[in-house]
Amino acid sequence: MKQERSSILNWVITAVIxxxxxxxxxxxxxxxxxxxxxxxVKAMSRFTGGLWPPETSAVFLNNVFKLLLETVEISIVATVLAILFALPLSLFAMRPRGEEYSRKVSGSALWSFRWALYYLSRGFLALLRGVPELMWALVFVVAVGLGPFPGVLALMAHGTGILGKLYAEMFESVDQRLVEMARVGGMDDLKLLVMTRIPITLPMFLSYTIFRWECNMRSATLLGFVGAGGIGTQLMISMKLFMYQEVSTLIIAIFILVVLVELIGQYLRTRILDQNRPINANTLG
Structure with a gap:
């Protein structure tokens, strides 16, 4: 009977979806x-036909290289700043737990303040990551003007929201017994983060961070559409002027850049996993 109800429910869910x-x-x-x-079909044929041959003049290729470099720099600076802001926010965004800590502050104003801080930081991180990068870029373009700087701020804001949540949940997954032992030894939250939580979760921490840099790299190519620097600026100009040969060159350049970043990220993640893989009897031969 119970199996029949489960089967009917599965069919209902499937039908709803x-x-x-x-x-x-x-x-x-x-x-x-x-x-x-x-x-x-005619419009698409005209567009695809205009993409060939790609623009290969030395002046244009030199400009493309500079814009690609600017795009990479935007992603790097934004990722580093996001890490610096996400780490302290992730401390506040971790759910208060632990028997020793609970007995120490339970019922006190500090305990209530800690929970309030938890919900505020979670809400703030949700706001940061809930607003798309392009929307943040529009806000910062109005605030600080055109150029790569608003692009950095836009990716930093969104990346802080993403990494803050990931870091908080990653640090929460650390064995609570180790945390309690470190706390009994006199460590505060900052020392716990630096000496316990980060070392234990280092492979995952680096993997999340590298993946976020890859995402920032791809997002940075689009921020130029709203005037926030990078190669997207030239792509938007070429599209508006119907310079499809330039568009073709820019698309190829973006594709090569994304592939290179993907390969670098994959290599770094593989190195991290290899260096942190536990030794077992099979490994020793």
């Missing part, structure tokens, strides 16, 4: 036949 997908497709005017419309 299918219904949501169909309704969403209808509301968004999804129509594969639009690709076969003669007018659309």
């Amino acid at each position: 299918l219904g949501v997908v169909i309704i969403s497709g209808i509301d968004t005017n999804f129509s594969p036949s639009e690709f076969l419309d003669p007018g659309n």
